[in-house]
Amino acid sequence: MTALHRMGVAELGRALASKEVSSVEVTKHLLARVADHEHLGAWLAVDAEHALAQANAADARRAAGETGPLLGVPLAHKDIFVTRELPTTAGSKMLANYRSPFDATVVTKLAAAGTVTLGKLNCDEFAMGSSNENSAWRAVRNPWDTTRVPGGSSGGSATAVAARLVPAATGTDTGGSIRQPASFSGVTGIKPTYGVCSRYGMIAFASSLDQAGPFARSAEDCALLLGAMSGFDERDSTSAERAPQDFHAAMLTPRDGATASQPLKGLRIGLPREFFPAALAADVNDAVRTALATLEQLGASLVDVSLPRTELSIPVYYIIAPAEASSNLSRFDGVRFGHRAKQYADLLDMYKKTRAEGFGPEVKRRIMIGTYVLSHGYYDAYYLQAQKLRRMIADDFQRCFSRCDVIAGPVAPTVAWKLGDKGDDPVASYLADIFTLPASLAGLPGMSLPAGFGEGGMPVGLQLIGNYFGEGTLLHAAHAFQQATDWHVRAPAGF
Numbered sequence: 185m186t187a188l189h190r191m192g193v194a195e196l197g198r199a200l201a202s203k204e205v206s207s208v209e210v211t212k213h214l215l216a217r218v219a220d221h222e223h224l225g226a227w228l229a230v231d232a233e234h235a236l237a238q239a240n241a242a243d244a245r246r247a248a249g250e251t252g253p254l255l256g257v258p259l260a261h262k263d264i265f266v267t268r269e270l271p272t273t274a275g276s277k278m279l280a281n282y283r284s285p286f287d288a289t290v291v292t293k294l295a296a297a298g299t300v301t302l303g304k305l306n307c308d309e310f311a312m313g314s315s316n317e318n319s320a321w322r323a324v325r326n327p328w329d330t331t332r333v334p335g336g337s338s339g340g341s342a343t344a345v346a347a348r349l350v351p352a353a354t355g356t357d358t359g360g361s362i363r364q365p366a367s368f369s370g371v372t373g374i375k376p377t378y379g380v381c382s383r384y385g386m387i388a389f390a391s392s393l394d395q396a397g398p399f400a401r402s403a404e405d406c407a408l409l410l411g412a413m414s415g416f417d418e419r420d421s422t423s424a425e426r427a428p429q430d431f432h433a434a435m436l437t438p439r440d441g442a443t444a445s446q447p448l449k450g451l452r453i454g455l456p457r458e459f460f461p462a463a464l465a466a467d468v469n470d471a472v473r474t475a476l477a478t479l480e481q482l483g484a485s486l487v488d489v490s491l492p493r494t495e496l497s498i499p500v501y502y503i504i505a506p507a508e509a510s511s512n513l514s515r516f517d518g519v520r521f522g523h524r525a526k527q528y529a530d531l532l533d534m535y536k537k538t539r540a541e542g543f544g545p546e547v548k549r550r551i552m553i554g555t556y557v558l559s560h561g562y563y564d565a566y567y568l569q570a571q572k573l574r575r576m577i578a579d580d581f582q583r584c585f586s587r588c589d590v591i592a593g594p595v596a597p598t599v600a601w602k603l604g605d606k607g608d609d610p611v612a613s614y615l616a617d618i619f620t621l622p623a624s625l626a627g628l629p630g631m632s633l634p635a636g637f638g639e640g641g642m643p644v645g646l647q648l649i650g651n652y653f654g655e656g657t658l659l660h661a662a663h664a665f666q667q668a669t670d671w672h673v674r675a676p677a678g679f
């Protein structure tokens with residue numbers, strides 16, 4: 185039998201169903217691995233006792249005849265999802281020692297499917313960042329090279345899955361925080377269409393962009409997780425009112441005209457020329473081009489398309505996201521949640537000191553940018569202009585989708601950089617988000633799948649972007665690609 189930590193979600197589900205292994209055994213095995221790999225910095229909280237209680241309950245449900253692909257499968261949550269049983273900090277000192285009185289909907293849904301929560305995973309403070317170095321607690325290391333970042337903001341989720349500490353994890357993606365760390369860490373991740381997963385209990389960064397999604401080692405595992413964590417939620421007013429979807433079935437459904445050797449026959453893949461600029465790192469370009477050639481061999485056809493406002497996505501996102509963040513983060517005032525300054529002269533002084541002490545530098549920068557672009561004199565020039573461009577970016581995608589079914593390109597312009605490399609240059613870090621921001625602004629689904637290796641032996645991800653609610657098409661194409669390649673099963677040396 186494969187070592188327990190090497191098993192993916194689907195494989196583990198089968199081993200649990202055939203009683204080759206119990207959930208308690210897997211849970212104990214992974215908890216020991218988590219303890220042995222503390223140096224990676226991926227975990228902010230681990231609760232062995234609660235995890236074992238959940239595992240026992242899952243084993244009892246199996247013994248009573250219940251089935252389900254996730255029943256007894258361990259996972260962990262990005263520390264941006266509130267949990268009753270475990271602390272939730274959002275990577276911020278502001279929420280040190282915070283305990284939520286309720287669970288996020290995504291957490292509730294995954295628990296109902298029988299998953300076992302091992303703990304909470306490190307992330308950039310309030311999900312703001314691209315390297316996980318903005319966590320108030322500690323940086324996370326990339327298991328492919330521990331001197332490099334895992335990507336962000338869901339860096340703990342990516343590292344935990346890549347290092348085989350857990351078969352799956354949740355994450356959130358506001359401007360790329362599932363796709364980019366998945367790419368940097370050699371795992372698979374999907375951000376569904378805005379509204380597919382409930383935002384209830386997901387600590388808000390930029391509400392019109394935030395979306396939850398899974399990290400796992402394959403598209404198949406992602407399909408199983410997304411099926412369990414998605415669905416309409418009346419507690420989230422932006423939740424999409426749609427019938428529950430079976431993403432796993434969609435992933436397996438053959439396309440019309442498909443053959444055994446050409447499962448993607450008829451699939452038109454659009455390549456936006458702006459996603460392949462001269463400045464794109466050669467190693468990333470090579471890996472992505474090779475992956476595209478594989479997709480062609482599988483029957484897909486490649487068509488040239490254009491997303492002319494790709495570069496503008498950066499200023500548009502870095503106006504809209506901070507604007508929403510400045511409003512969302514006003515609730516952290518020392519009165520209602522979390523940290524409160526110990527000494528202060530009066531109420532205003534209490535607010536000031538609480539926020540000065542509780543927030544880190546990147547969060548403060550975003551609050552200042554956000555309040556600036558929303559202020560009376562600048563609203564029209566910045567915020568309103570950005571909103572108009574956001575609409576045009578979404579329209580550009582619709583023009584592409586009249587000529588293709590899926591859009592493909594790189595996830596990020598380079599492989600994972602060294603810890604500390606972009607530390608004092610926030611703009612350099614913002615610029616690296618160029619290929620993930622457009623789909624976020626348009627609210628489209630996007631995924632990242634391992635597609636080879638580049639400089640320093642670091643993983644390179646292929647990004648696939650679908651039209652609204654086209655997760656099934658994305659997962660189908662990604663699964664076909666993974667049936668034909670083995671990038672996604674490669675593990676970093678020593679893991």
Ligand code: GLN
Pocket residue numbers: 311312313314336337356357358359360361362389505617
């Ligand atoms: N890197 C982007 C930012 O810093 C995206 C973060 C995210 O998707 N949560 O805002």
